[in-house]
Amino acid sequence: GQQLNQSPQSMFIQEGEDVSMNCTSSSIFNTWLWYKQDPGEGPVLLIALYKAGELTSNGRLTAQFGITRKDSFLNISASIPSDVGIYFCAGRYNNNDMRFGAGTRLTVKP
Amino acid sequence: EAGVVQSPRYKIIEKKQPVAFWCNPISGHNTLYWYLQNLGQGPELLIRYENEEAVDDSQLPKDRFSAERLKGVDSTLKIQPAELGDSAVYLCASSRDHKETQYFGPGTRLLVL
Numbered sequence: 001g002q003q004l005n006q007s008p009q010s011m012f013i014q015e016g017e018d019v020s021m022n023c024t025s026s027s028i029f030n031t032w033l034w035y036k037q038d039p040g041e042g043p044v045l046l047i048a049l050y051k052a053g054e055l056t057s058n059g060r061l062t063a064q065f066g067i068t069r070k071d072s073f074l075n076i077s078a079s080i081p082s083d084v085g086i087y088f089c090a091g092r093y094n095n096n097d098m099r100f101g102a103g104t105r106l107t108v109k110p
Numbered sequence: 111e112a113g114v115v116q117s118p119r120y121k122i123i124e125k126k127q128p129v130a131f132w133c134n135p136i137s138g139h140n141t142l143y144w145y146l147q148n149l150g151q152g153p154e155l156l157i158r159y160e161n162e163e164a165v166d167d168s169q170l171p172k173d174r175f176s177a178e179r180l181k182g183v184d185s186t187l188k189i190q191p192a193e194l195g196d197s198a199v200y201l202c203a204s205s206r207d208h209k210e211t212q213y214f215g216p217g218t219r220l221l222v223l
Contacts, residue, residue: 004152042114042201042214043153088152095208097166100152 003027006089006101014109019076021104023089031092032065032072037103038085046087047074079108112136114215116202122221128190131218135183135204142179143212144170144187145201153201153214159185160208192222 006023013019023032031050035043047058049065049072056063062075072089086103115134123129135142140161145153156175158166161182170177174193179185189196199219203212 006152040119040219041216042203044214045211048211090152097155097158098212100154102151 003099004089004091004101006104008104009102010105010107012107012109013079015079015081017079019079019083019106020073021075021087022071022073023091023101024071025091025099026070027091027093028069029091029093030069032063033090033092033098034061034063034072034074035088035090035100036085037088043088076106079106081108081110084108114202114204114213116200116215116218118218119216120219120221122223123192125194125222126191128188129192129220130189131187131200131202131220133185133187133202133204133215135185135202136213139204139206139213140182141205141208141210141212142185143203143205144177144185145203145214147199147201147217149198156187158208189220192220194222196220197222 004023004025033048034046037043047056047063052069053067054065060077064073086105088103089101090098092098117132142159144156147153157170157177159179162179177187199217201217202215205212
């Protein structure tokens with residue numbers, strides 16, 4: 001079953017607002033990944049993090065690999081309508097398989 | 111470069127019927143994954159192939175599920191017989207090798223009535 005706790009489960013925000021979501025685990029990981037899934041499509045990789053404390057940006061998205069290696073955060077600045085979708089975190093330890101969170105469903109109101 | 115291709119995109123069947131899903135990975139990707147995604151959940155791994163060898167099938171319900179990747183390229187996932195609880199999205203992903211980034215296909219949405 002799922003080992004990652006992702007929160008919040010859903011968010012309803014106004015266009016232009018910033019968004020923060022996070023993922024926590026009872027186990028340590030040495031890779032954290034953030035995916036976005038649009039309706040009817042498969043997940044698409046947004047950001048990958050490989051080192052504790054690492055802060056990585058991809059346009060308006062910024063993600064951080066927590067110091068404890070048990071958590072990660074994703075921030076979206078100045079949200080736009082196309083940011084709508086489900087955001088998944090995924091963790092990986094060494095060459096083990098990825099474990100996914102249950103997702104954060106983001107709705108952006110114009 | 112073409113992405114991961116899956117077919118069919120949607121399938122509706124009656125319980126106890128068989129069903130098969132097909133996946134064509136990105137060219138050159140040796141590792142292929144099948145995931146199950148239940149409504150409101152993240153993907154969960156069913157099976158991983160390295161070329162034609164199934165190296166991790168511990169989460170595959172072997173009483174009714176089977177998979178193959180005969181020539182180390184395309185793969186087929188089969189359910190026989192399907193049960194109501196099998197209604198979900200079945201995602202295929204591929205990567206150059208197990209350490210590299212996984213790219214997902216659009217998924218097959220299965221509804222068992």
